[in-house]
Amino acid sequence: MDKAEKFIDTYNKIDKFLRESENSGSYVTFSQKIKNSKNQVVQRYGDELISLGELRNAIVHNPRYGNKPIAEPYESTVKRxxxxxxxxxxxxxxxxxxQFEVLGAQEEDFVNDILIQMKKNSFSQFPVFDENKEVIELINNNTISIWLSSQLEEDGTIMTEKVKIKDLIPEIEFNENYRFVSRSTSIYEAYQMFIDQINNKERNLDVIFITHSGKKNEKLLGLITIEDIANQV
Structure with a gap:
């Protein structure tokens, strides 16, 4: 196939996928499918897809010479x-x-122990588990900073000996500021959760936890921050 044929073939595959996955009728135009799609990837690249649809129309509806289209897309356009x-x-x-092992702590654990792990493993937040290993809260650097400032003595000293995780929980700025998703969630769906939180509540989610089916009582398989996922989408 030449470049125009490859382009049209891939366009047709996208059109068919949208029609079948979203039950669009044959009368619905490509641009309408894009605008109405609930697919997060389609929504993200909607303007670009509509432009590619216009290019397809220009190729298909223009006169052909020697059974060849009058115009042919660039190789980079076909790849795109x-x-x-x-x-x-x-x-x-x-x-x-x-996916990675998520380090956390229980309410009765000592703060010093988790601080050592935070420094050793270069992470800035950790879940708090109950006795069943279910997440009950999330503590981050901001929580720790707020708590430390509240413990500051007049002479500038801070005592952290024998302090437990449960002592930090009252200093959490936004309680339960996290979500759960299943392992089969696309990175675009997860990213949109961060964006929706910003748009709806004018603040960011701290993390998204990943479990097998998105239930909080399941083992954690990993977690995502907006910084992590922004580089992927």
Missing amino acids: IEELFEKITNPKKVIPLF
Whole structure:
């Protein structure tokens, strides 16, 4: 196939996928499918997809000479529509991309122990677990800073000996500021959760926890921050 044929073939695959996955009628135009789509990838690249649809129309509806289209897309344009087709039909999932052992603590654990782990492993927040290893809160550097400032003596000293995790919980600025998703969630869906939180509550989610089916009573498989995922989408 030449470049125009490859381009049209991939365009048709995207059009078919949208029609079948969202039950669009045959009368619905490509641009309408894009605008009405609930697919997070389609929404993210909507303007670009509509432009590619206009290019398709220019190729298909213009006169042909020697059974060849009057215009042919650049090789980079063909590669781009193929990339978008892959993103739409097979988007990256949060697992295995963000899969790792999540370190946390229980309410009766001492703060010093988790601070050592935070420094050693270069992480800035950790979940607090109950006796069943279920997440009950999230403590981050901001929580620790607020608590430390409240413990500051007049002479500038801070006593942290024998302090437990439960002593930090009252200093959490936004309680339960986290969400859970399943391992099969796409990175675009997860990213949109951060954006929706910012738009709706004017603050960011601290983290998104990943479990097998998105239930909080399941083992944590990993976690995501907005900084982590922004580099992926």
